[in-house]
Amino acid sequence: MKAIETTATINESGQLTLDKSLGFIKPQRVRVIVLLSEDDETDPDETPTEVVIEGIRQGLHEALTGQTLPLSEMWSGIDAE
Template sequence: MKAYEFSTHISSDGKIELPEYLKLLTNASEVRIIVLLKEATDTTDDEGFSVESFRTSWQQALTGNTLPLSELWEGIEVD
């Protein structure tokens, strides 16, 4: 399966508008749709990630301020 990502809106009658380049793909018999809705509490930009969170994480990675993978789940119980 090939993935295409794009931003669009859902019309008042519930239809999703596809970009023109996807309308040209006629040989696809099956598609998979994932709908991500921005919540009121989201502090992300239009690309779907928090710029400030990325900057903080990137700085931590550059300075070695990270945890070993073996310690990431310490204290978390999984049923």
């Protein structure tokens, strides 16, 4: 048996919708374990809204003031196989 961790949303009908495809070729039955957060529990993978907004502000400021790199330079020094 193989375990895969992903995220999903439960709709009003109680059905799960995966956030992205698992990429399997053939349809098959699976076992599902659902982990629900408590009301006072925060998701460790969730970036706080304040951090996201600050990142957007910083990116916009850099774009407006010309503090950008050409796309060709962004890959400089990255070794891809």
